[in-house]
Amino acid sequence: MSIPANVTGIGNGAFQFCTDLRKAVIFTAGTSFGNDVFKYTLLSNDGIYGFESSTAQTYAQAKGFPFHTLYTVSFSVGEGSPVSDLLAAAGVKITKPTDPTQAGYLFGGWYKDAACSDDWDFDNDRVNEDTILYAKWTGARLPPSRQHLSRGER
CATH class of the missing domain: 2.60.40.4270 (Listeria-Bacteroides repeat domain)
Structure with a gap:
């Protein structure tokens, strides 16, 4: 799943229970993340893709998801x-x-x-x-x- 550059925030539990979700690509360095955005997903398989030193990287590290630098x-x-x-x-x-x-x-x-x-x-x-x-x-x-x-x- 790709989050377009014009999205500045992802709300609490936005993708919670999206059990087929394996990969999230975040195209903006400053996207804000609510709590448990990706809870009960399979992001632990492929992870989050985003820019170095971005909020996506911080979120991935805090939640234990693999992070891949774009x-x-x-x-x-x-x-x-x-x-x-x-x-x-x-x-x-x-x-x-x-x-x-x-x-x-x-x-x-x-x-x-x-x-x-x-x-x-x-x-x-x-x-x-x-x-x-x-x-x-x-x-x-x-x-x-x-x-x-x-x-x-x-």
Whole structure:
């Protein structure tokens, strides 16, 4: 279950007796929690996912639920088409987003550094902190036959 970012508080016993509830994702760092919000649930299986030093973390620790830190993964595309940020739990692999586009350039992959020298391996790299991935762009060239035609040559 996900608690949207616009929810600022969860009342007393709000999910009490939701016996199939195994996982709660809290998207706001300052959500307030009433008493026994998740009493008689199965949150002890998967736990609460939220931001480090958040009220969700404090609540999880006080109630003995596992807590999993969420990190933001941002995609820096320069002048390319935007790629939405995503949230990932600590230690997980992320799914490769759709390649961005930029007029006159070819997309060359995602990199861990702005110099685009250390590529992100979606099959093996894991998120363990807030992360920015950088798009690499290379200049696009027209195929030789089209280069000649664009200059009026045949």
